[in-house]
Amino acid sequence: MLAGLQNVTFEFGARTIVKNATWHIQPNERIGLIGYNGTGKSTILKLLTGNYTPSAGTVEKGRDTSIGYLHQDLLSFDTDESILQVALGAFERVLKLEKEIEALGKELENTGDEKILEDYSNKLHELETLGGYNIHHKTEEVLQGLGFSNTDLKRPYKEFSGGWRMRVLLAKMILAQPDLLLLDEPTNHLDLPSIEWLEKYLQHYQGAVVIVSHDKYFLNRMVTKIVELYQKELHFYNGNYDYYEKEKALRLEQQQKAYENQQDYIRQSERLIERFRAKATKAAMAQSLIKKLDKLERIEEVRVDRPDLKINFRVDKTPGKVLVELNNISKSFGSNIILENAQAEINRGDKIALIGANGKGKSTLLRIIAGTEPFTGERKWGHNVEGSFYAQHQLEALNLENTIIEEMKECGSQMTELELRNLLGCFLFSGDDADKKIKVLSGGEKARVALAKTIVSKANFLLLDEPTNHLDMHSCELLIDALRKYEGSFILVSHDRYFISKTANKIWEIVDNKIKEFKGGYDEWVAWNEHIAKQRQSEATTFSAKNNPIAPKNEDKASVSPTPTRNQPINKEHKKELQKQQKQFQQVEEALNKNKSLLQQLEEQLADPAIYADKEKFLNLEREYKAAVETNAQLEKKYEEIFSLLLELEEQLKR
Incomplete structure (x- = not known):
């Protein structure tokens, strides 16, 4: 066991967060910690890290267990160091060793002392054992995976916004490779490519991971x-989130049936007691039934903490067929070109998800459509279109002196106060919360008020920028249900793939400064991209076999060389370069296959428990394995680069 809770109760004043909870976290477990907003998920993580002390029970932790904890409070950290230096802080021991080795080297030059030489050699060995020669490469790889460009790496940490800072701290944490990684909403500040990269990285992470997420x-x-x-209790489900949903529904159904059966038994027993207690001959039987009922462990009736409220949009006017037309739209920030002569059209009934990596201009395009961002080109707003735009900057438009309910009343929705309070419940403002002043709310709470205002606006066209960022899963489901029933049209930016898959009927991407449209939902878009990737892989295999110099003897040699089309002469330089790249491709392919065989052998050896008995042998084997993994990554990268170049050259020769 790495860490855990044993009969833990924790209270904030009179409010109990968790009662008599026991939870043991084992090595290599992958755990999702879930619950409604405000139930205390982050509190549980803080109990595990020792930031909070339980009211009763004990928090357990292995003597050598290291814990990494990613949470929003880390954003208070600031420094003039580059983001590369901040992330390299994960290798504290390696950095200290480097300084000690440098100092010993200078001393050794001056004295030639054998004791210093021995110390120098030992520290070099320790540096090698810790993988000290690869830390820069490893750190750069992780930062790039999380969306940073090469030029970003040397920029000061303090220049970056909160979301990008969180990525740096996430990189530092996963590079430190603690035995237990606690991640509180790690995807909140990531775009889709970075989320996909993080998934792949964590799937091979050599440690236990506990994740709080609404994704x-x-x-x-x-x-x-x-x-x-x-x-106030911890409930365990051995499966992923889909399994949990099915299993929980089944457990609640069984609990409800057991409750109803027990209630029937109690009612029958009480009727017998009433009938027999007055009769002297049956008094003993009545007393026996009373004792049984007193000892009976009562089954709780199934109660849902959160009422299953509905969000209903109201649309006053039906717009024309075309809501928005974009013609020859261009937008740039200095040398950074976002759009160049881009075309697009939004029609009535369109429910569009605008997806892609951060920095591609998704929010900029949303502002252009809303008319709040300057650009060159033409934007035509259709007939009877009434838009409502939700984005983080909408928070500034809130009246700080209003209460939440007063702010909602000013929207002109004609909803009753009860209806507005019910709606606010969907956005995590229950009971007296609706009477709080806007000025005392956190950034996340203000964002939820702004989103609720957008919902009641009676608009027939919604523009939503990251609408799920501050919602829990239950509220996301309610919003999904509302958007599916919404009679108007919308375009949204979101990194929540489940949310996109359930709401969008079209996907937009910004590719090569143009707006690329896919007519279909997110799952269809993913399937299409996988199909294209397989097709390219198939073409690569065919290409490789076709151009393999070690071809079968009976193969027609003429088929090896690409044939020019349209009777155009072959460019000799291109052909020469193609042959050169084909030879390199074959060499890399052979090296990759050889390295993969080595990796398999090393993995088999590491799987043998006997290897761990000899520390020196194990360390050498582990070093070999890490070097092979790094070589594999480099070869795969080279393989993809040459393959792309080969396709390009082959295409040029066909022209």
């Missing part, structure tokens, strides 16, 4: 166990 796709791919904080 169902992420949880389904990442975890094999769900721990739910519900009604």
